[in-house]
Amino acid sequence: VQAAESRGFAVVTTSGDVDVKLAVDATAAAVEDRLDIVAIASRDTDFKPVLEAAAERSLGTVAIAPGEHGRSDALRNAAQDDITLE
Numbered sequence: 001v002q003a004a005e006s007r008g009f010a011v012v013t014t015s016g017d018v019d020v021k022l023a024v025d026a027t028a029a030a031v032e033d034r035l036d037i038v039a040i041a042s043r044d045t046d047f048k049p050v051l052e053a054a055a056e057r058s059l060g061t062v063a064i065a066p067g068e069h070g071r072s073d074a075l076r077n078a079a080q081d082d083i084t085l086e
Helices: 002-006 018-031 045-056 073-078
Strands: 037-041 060-065 081-084
Touching (some): 045 073
Parallel strands (some): 060 081
């Protein structure tokens, strides 16, 4: 946490389903036109609706997979672009 904060990241501590909170926050930002591009680095398909909502609003979308075995085809198919990290 301290390392992230020292690098300028805003750290939010929460309990429960962090992925759901992130998905809700990202969708809200997309709907409110606060973003140009939505990039999701995950294999969790809970984020698919985020990419779909962004695409419906003509925002750029990117699915970033954490390695070849961490790729989600659902996310990749929902995004305009995809990146697989090595």
